[in-house]
Amino acid sequence: MAGIKDVAKLAGVSVATVSRVLNNHPYVKQEKVEAVKKAIAETGYIQNINAINLKKGKTNLVGVVLPFLDHPYFSQLVQGIFKAASTHRYKLVLYQTGYHEGQEMEALEMLKLKQIDSLVICSRQVSLEVIEGYREYGNIVLFENGGNTPLSYIFVDHYACFTNALTYLYDKGHREIGFCINRTDGTNSKQREQAYRDFLETKGLFYQEEYIIKDCIYLEDGERVLKELSHLTRRPTALIATSDQVAAGIIIASPQYGIAIPHDLAIIGFDNHAIAKALNITTVGVPLHSIGQLLFKQTLLEETSHKEVAVELIQRQTV
Amino acid sequence: MAGIKDVAKLAGVSVATVSRVLNNHPYVKQEKVEAVKKAIAETGYIQNINAINLKKGKTNLVGVVLPFLDHPYFSQLVQGIFKAASTHRYKLVLYQTGYHEGQEMEALEMLKLKQIDSLVICSRQVSLEVIEGYREYGNIVLFENGGNTPLSYIFVDHYACFTNALTYLYDKGHREIGFCINRTDGTNSKQREQAYRDFLETKGLFYQEEYIIKDCIYLEDGERVLKELSHLTRRPTALIATSDQVAAGIIIASPQYGIAIPHDLAIIGFDNHAIAKALNITTVGVPLHSIGQLLFKQTLLEETSHKEVAVELIQRQTV
DNA sequence: TTGTAAGCGTTATCAA
DNA sequence: TTGATAACGCTTACAA
Numbered sequence: 001m002a003g004i005k006d007v008a009k010l011a012g013v014s015v016a017t018v019s020r021v022l023n024n025h026p027y028v029k030q031e032k033v034e035a036v037k038k039a040i041a042e043t044g045y046i047q048n049i050n051a052i053n054l055k056k057g058k059t060n061l062v063g064v065v066l067p068f069l070d071h072p073y074f075s076q077l078v079q080g081i082f083k084a085a086s087t088h089r090y091k092l093v094l095y096q097t098g099y100h101e102g103q104e105m106e107a108l109e110m111l112k113l114k115q116i117d118s119l120v121i122c123s124r125q126v127s128l129e130v131i132e133g134y135r136e137y138g139n140i141v142l143f144e145n146g147g148n149t150p151l152s153y154i155f156v157d158h159y160a161c162f163t164n165a166l167t168y169l170y171d172k173g174h175r176e177i178g179f180c181i182n183r184t185d186g187t188n189s190k191q192r193e194q195a196y197r198d199f200l201e202t203k204g205l206f207y208q209e210e211y212i213i214k215d216c217i218y219l220e221d222g223e224r225v226l227k228e229l230s231h232l233t234r235r236p237t238a239l240i241a242t243s244d245q246v247a248a249g250i251i252i253a254s255p256q257y258g259i260a261i262p263h264d265l266a267i268i269g270f271d272n273h274a275i276a277k278a279l280n281i282t283t284v285g286v287p288l289h290s291i292g293q294l295l296f297k298q299t300l301l302e303e304t305s306h307k308e309v310a311v312e313l314i315q316r317q318t319v
Numbered sequence: 320m321a322g323i324k325d326v327a328k329l330a331g332v333s334v335a336t337v338s339r340v341l342n343n344h345p346y347v348k349q350e351k352v353e354a355v356k357k358a359i360a361e362t363g364y365i366q367n368i369n370a371i372n373l374k375k376g377k378t379n380l381v382g383v384v385l386p387f388l389d390h391p392y393f394s395q396l397v398q399g400i401f402k403a404a405s406t407h408r409y410k411l412v413l414y415q416t417g418y419h420e421g422q423e424m425e426a427l428e429m430l431k432l433k434q435i436d437s438l439v440i441c442s443r444q445v446s447l448e449v450i451e452g453y454r455e456y457g458n459i460v461l462f463e464n465g466g467n468t469p470l471s472y473i474f475v476d477h478y479a480c481f482t483n484a485l486t487y488l489y490d491k492g493h494r495e496i497g498f499c500i501n502r503t504d505g506t507n508s509k510q511r512e513q514a515y516r517d518f519l520e521t522k523g524l525f526y527q528e529e530y531i532i533k534d535c536i537y538l539e540d541g542e543r544v545l546k547e548l549s550h551l552t553r554r555p556t557a558l559i560a561t562s563d564q565v566a567a568g569i570i571i572a573s574p575q576y577g578i579a580i581p582h583d584l585a586i587i588g589f590d591n592h593a594i595a596k597a598l599n600i601t602t603v604g605v606p607l608h609s610i611g612q613l614l615f616k617q618t619l620l621e622e623t624s625h626k627e628v629a630v631e632l633i634q635r636q637t638v
Numbered sequence: 639t640t641g642t643a644a645g646c647g648t649t650a651t652c653a654a
Numbered sequence: 655t656t657g658a659t660a661a662c663g664c665t666t667a668c669a670a
Contacts, residue, residue, distance in 0.1 A: 003663060014641045019665055027639055046456075049432040050372040051663035054646050059369065059434075061412070070398050075389040082388070082415050086422075091429070092413045093380070096401050103405075110410070113368040115378075137365075219593045252597045274538045275594075278571045322647065333657040338649060346655050370647035373662050 002043035011039035022047065053114075062299055063116040065095045065107045067123050071217065072273045073243055073288060077122055077143070080292020088300065090117075099183065101125045112137045118299040123186070141298045143291065144187045145308075152304040154294050156311055158188045161284050162195035162240065164313055165268045169238045170203060172319055174266060178211030178236035180225055180246050208236075216242045219275075222249015226257045229265075237266065238319070244269035244276040244283055251279055251318065267318040280317035287311070321362035330358035341366065372433075381618055382435040384414045384426045386442050390536065391592045392562055392607065396441055396462070399611020407619065409436075418502065420444045431456045437618040442505070460617045462610065463506045464627075471623040473613050475630055477507045480603050481514035481559065483632055484587045488557045489522060491638055493585060497530030497555035499544055499565050527555075535561045538594075541568015545576045548584075556585065557638070563588035563595040563602055570598055570637065586637040599636035606630070 008015045013032055020028050021036040039045070053059045064081055066074045078092070085092055093116055095107035104126045111119050111134055118139040124131065128149050131140060135151060142153035162179075169177050179196060181189050193212075200207050210232055213225045225246065229235050241247035247269030254261050261267055269276050272285035291309055298305060327334045332351055339347050340355040358364070372378045383400055385393045397411070404411055412435055416422035423445045430438050430453055437458040443450065447468050450459060454470060461472040481498075488496050498515060500508050512531075519526050529551055532544045544565065548554050560566035566588030573580050580586055588595050591604035610628055617624060 005663085015664080016641060016643095016666080017639090020640090023665080029639065032640085046431050048373065048663050049429070049434045050369055050376075050378065051646085052665080054367065054369040054373050054648085055663085055665050057369075057646080061434075068398065069388065069401070070391060070394040072389060075394045078413075079387065079389050079415070082413065086415070091434075094397075094401065094411045094413060096398070096405070110368070112365050115368045115380075115410075219597055223597070248594075249597060275567075278538055278541070278568060324647090334648085335650085335657055335659090336655090339656090342649080348655065351656085367647050370662085371649080373646090373664085374648050374650085376662080 002045045004045070006043050007036065007039045007045045010043060011035040057114065058117050059115065060090050061093050061116045062090050062296065063093045063095055063107045063110060063119040065097060065104055065119065065121045065124065067097050067099045069096060071245065073271055074122060076288040077292045080289040081120055081296045082292070083289075084293040084296035090296070097123070097125065099125055108134045111140070120295045120299060139299050139301070141295055143295055145191070146306070150304060152298045152301070152306070154291055154298065154307045154309060156286055156309050158191040159195045161311055162192045163199055165240050165284055166196065166199045168313060169240070169266060169268065169319065172266065174238040175205060176211070176234070176236045177238045177240070178208070178213065179240040180213045180216035180221075180242045182215065182217050182242050184214060211236050216246045219245045219249040222246050222251070223253040225250050226253050226259065230257055238268070239265060240268045241270065243271050244273040244281055247281050247283070247318070248275045248279055251281065262318050272314055276314075276316070282316045282319045283314050285312050285314045321364045323364070325362050326355065326358045326364045329362060330354040376433065377436050378434060379409050380412050380435045381409050381615065382412045382414055382426045382429060382438040384416060384423055384438065384440045384443065386416050386418045388415060390564065392590055393441060395607040396611045399608040400439055400615045401611070402608075403612040403615035409615070416442075416444065418444055427453045430459070439614045439618060458618050458620070460614055462614055464510070465625070469623060471617045471620070471625070473610055473617065473626045473628060475605055475628050477510040478514045480630055481511045482518055484559050484603055485515065485518045487632060488559070488585060488587065488638065491585065493557040494524060495530070495553070495555045496557045496559070497527070497532065498559040499532045499535035499540075499561045501534065501536050501561050503533060530555050535565045538564045538568040541565050541570070542572040544569050545572050545578065549576055557587070558584060559587045560589065562590050563592040563600055566600050566602070566637070567594045567598055570600065581637050591633055595635070601635045601638045602633050604631050604633045
């Protein structure tokens with residue numbers, strides 16, 4: 001395979017000149033440019049990007065850490081990250097963790113090894129302290145409220161969102177409010193739960209363990225929610241779902257359980273996925289696509305920053 | 320930043336020995352191994368993967384070309400590719416094309432430049448001939464019926480699937496059958512359309528342009544389908560949807576249009592997404608997750624191969 | 639405007 | 655079992 005030397009030889013110039021032509025440097029005589037271009041064409045010369053990466057110390061690759069892709073929440077986020085990355089000629093390397101620390105650590109290690117220039121962490125298991133330890137190897141930006149971590153992050157105030165949704169439900173007369181959640185140990189989940197507890201206390205309502213349905217992520221989890229609820233002697237009159245997927249699952253399964261929505265059960269979803277519009281689901285709209293873009297852009301910036309993204313409650317027909 | 324030389328110096332050995340320890344080579348005296356490990360720890364030495372890539376001529380990165388991610392069809396596929404890649408310690412680099420040739424060419428160029436070792440093309444715009452030209456730079460595997468291309472591919476026989484679905488509908492008494500499609504120029508789309516035409520001819524039915532609804536991809540396209548259909552004086556009694564997303568969109572919107580499913584309109588979806596199960600949609604089940612895994616595995620193989628993946632019609636309640 | 643040569647950080651060959 | 659050293663393929667001072 002032809003290398004830069006072969007090109008140089010054929011064109012009758014030095015490798016430096018070839019490199020200059022390749023990189024559009026000024027100060028190369030037009031006729032040499034031609035000669036080099038001709039030689040490149042003739043030899044079928046191909047640059048080796050690894051050599052360039054080695055020399056330059058960067059790869060134009062940014063890593064994206066997330067648990068899985070087959071959920072609109074993450075695929076929209078990635079879509080946004082991709083869009084921004086694309087305009088800056090960056091490529092994305094995916095690190096799907098399935099919530100396993102090992103995979104997350106691999107991403108961090110790759111940052112250290114310079115396989116990637118920076119890292120967007122959409123969801124994490126590893127502690128912030130550990131992640132902070134990798135800060136020196138490249139920019140890391142989180143999609144969560146990282147408090148006073150020195151890492152950059154973009155976040156949605158889940159505490160406020162949740163309180164908002166609860167208040168909305170309360171104002172509509174609901175006093176028995178439950179909610180669905182995914183993992184209980186995630187940062188966002190904790191905030192939602194805290195908001196729930198605080199709200200209950202403020203309003204003088206009782207905390208009912210059974211009103212919290214766990215491990216809800218996908219559409220298909222919606223039916224399970226109704227099943228669990230059906231075993232209860234006293235049921236919530238309203239439910240805040242983990243996401244619109246779960247909300248949709250609940251709504252779709254509701255007729256089988258003889259539950260009319262919103263009459264027997266009011267539902268608020270999260271994210272404003274396409275299905276929320278189709279099924280007229282009242283939801284907390286999270287601009288995931290824009291957030292993805294912000295996440296990537298922060299990756300390029302030297303100064304760390306902590307940005308909150310505003311969300312809005314979209315009123316439709318399920319409350 | 321500490322390099323391999325610093326480690327060597329500190330450990331009192333040569334760089335070669337450090338490299339041996341790093342790569343678990345045999346024939347290194349245990350005490351030197353210890354010394355090197357100690358020195359690595361002390362210096363905080365970090366390998367530079369670009370140097371390794373350069374030296375070895377490979378990156379353990381495989382590219383994935385697809386138009387977009389925010390659709391279960393592609394996210395499931397990627398999920399499968401990722402799973403297989405993961406077990407072989409490969410990482411995925413995403414090339415989202417939005418159906419633009421430029422992005423596709425970029426992926427091919429990256430293969431050439433050795434940024435990635437091989438390429439999985441889930442959907443393409445660029446001609447097979449052009450792609451074939453990049454075969455010498457790394458393995459390329461397609462997810463489509465590539466005929467007698469020398470490239471490897473895994474495919475679903477969309478012609479047969481479609482004929483199958485049409486026959487099923489016909490046997491249930493339908494004579495006015497329409498279908499939804501995405502881009503009309505895709506390989507799969509063409510096969511579906513051909514199957515449709517051939518079927519009509521075989522059965523002596525008329526081809527009706529208006530029975531073909533274009534640009535249907537997402538859930539939200541379902542409603543448009545009904546709108547377009549509502550303008551027709553004579554309507555199809557059955558519809559094969561591009562995917563379950565579109566099928567679901569149609570089903571969800573059907574009450575607004577006063578259409579009972581399957582009574583007024585029978586629907587067959589594609590892919591067997593989660594929503595197909597939830598909404599009891601009769602569908603052609605495509606094992607996207609497994610296909611993803613196969614696609615990746617083929618990437619590792621030297622011999623090209625052409626494999627068909629079997630699919631099955633899953634009978635539920637929409638026909 | 640051009641060329642020489644010194645890196646970039648590894649691995650692998652060869653000789654010891 | 656070890657060490658020197660030559661690649662790997664490129665960019666970029668520095669010198670001319």
